[in-house]
Amino acid sequence: MSLRNFILGLSASFGFAWLFVVIVPFIKMRNLEPITLSKDADGATGIFYPKRSGRIVNGAKVYAENGCYLCHTQVVRPTYAGNDLYRPDWGGLAKDPERGDTRRETNAYDFEGETFAQIGSTRMGPDLSNLTRRLEAAVAAKGSGDPAAMLYAHLYDPRHNPELRKSTCPSYRYLFDRREIKGQPSADALPFGGDMATELVPSSDAKALVSYLLAMKKDQPAPAALNFAPIDPKAAGR
Ligand code: HEC
Incomplete structure (x- = not known):
């Protein structure tokens, strides 16, 4: 294996893990939008955006x-x-x-404010x-x-x-x-x-x-x- 392939393989192995374990969740959870509740599915109306005191x-x-x-x-x-x-x-x-x-279960909103x-x-x-x-x-x-x-x-x-x-x-x-x-x-x-x-x-x-x-x-x-x-x-x- 050439050094070039070795470095490329190494970057790909760590890069994909970093992308999917760190970057994608970060982008998804950075700005949580309030969720609109529906009467049918949730039995309640309004929005779900728990704030901790x-x-x-x-x-x-x-x-x-x-x-x-x-x-x-x-x-x-x-x-x-x-x-x-x-x-x-x-x-x-x-x-x-x-x-x-x-x-x-825990969801991302539970850490609101931290x-x-x-x-x-x-x-x-x-x-x-x-x-x-x-x-x-x-x-x-x-x-x-x-x-x-x-x-x-x-x-x-x-x-x-x-x-x-x-x-x-x-x-x-x-x-x-x-x-x-x-x-x-x-x-x-x-x-x-x-x-x-x-x-x-x-x-x-x-x-x-x-x-x-x-x-x-x-x-x-x-x-x-x-x-x-x-x-x-x-x-x-x-
Ligand atoms: C070395 C490990 C360790 C560390 C560090 C630790 N705890 Fe604990 N904690 C335990 C264990 C084991 C128990 C279960 C025994 C008990 O209830 O005292 C416990 C129990 C508790 C409980 C009671 C939980 C319950 O459901 O009744 C609270 C509250 C708590 N810890 C708060 C803290 C806080 C706050 C800190 C940091 C300032 C802390 N602990 C650091 C091991 C730890």
Whole structure:
């Protein structure tokens, strides 16, 4: 083989992969157009353009800086590529008390507001796409609690809950400050770790991160055009 053919072959092998895995998806997903819903297919009218609330941009930065994506994914794969939809409450709640089955796959609109889609690299911990739906369901089942407070406690010490004492989620204590209590204790101080004179309060980075995590509930019904594998009613009972 001549050097020329070798170089050409090499460029073609990498070039095609780069074109179809990077460039084509980039062009397709760069400017997402709102989707018009149709009454027949979607059972609703109007447009589908989910906007997430919260400090998405700052929170996504803190999430990236701390390497959360190394262990947590944010993608519920389509069923042809994995069985994520059937994992308990990953794609949404299987038994939402108000809306029934809200599970669906991830689509490009779910990363609206972020400059980089942090789909994650490994799954040492659970997928976080619908983290807040799970927390809200746990609060509703228990009748008390607050998702934000649960997240602060988890970030400071993932092993504070006796049931999770073997959790391998790292603790991010540097996201909290110890502060002297002056007058009333702070509303978002941690329920542990304080003493008579001081309390642990989330820093602005922790607040941005928790705001980002609280926006992780992507279970609004997706239009049929996007939801290419709607749940099979027979399998949904499983
Ligand atoms: C070394 C891998 C690793 C890293 C890095 C990591 N986690 Fe975790 N995380 C886990 C594991 C394992 C669990 C499951 C055990 C548990 O619930 O504590 C978990 C659980 C969680 C949960 C509870 C999920 C649920 O569904 O109840 C949250 C929230 C969470 N992690 C947030 C984060 C955030 C935010 C970061 C970055 C600041 C992060 N994790 C970084 C491994 C990791």
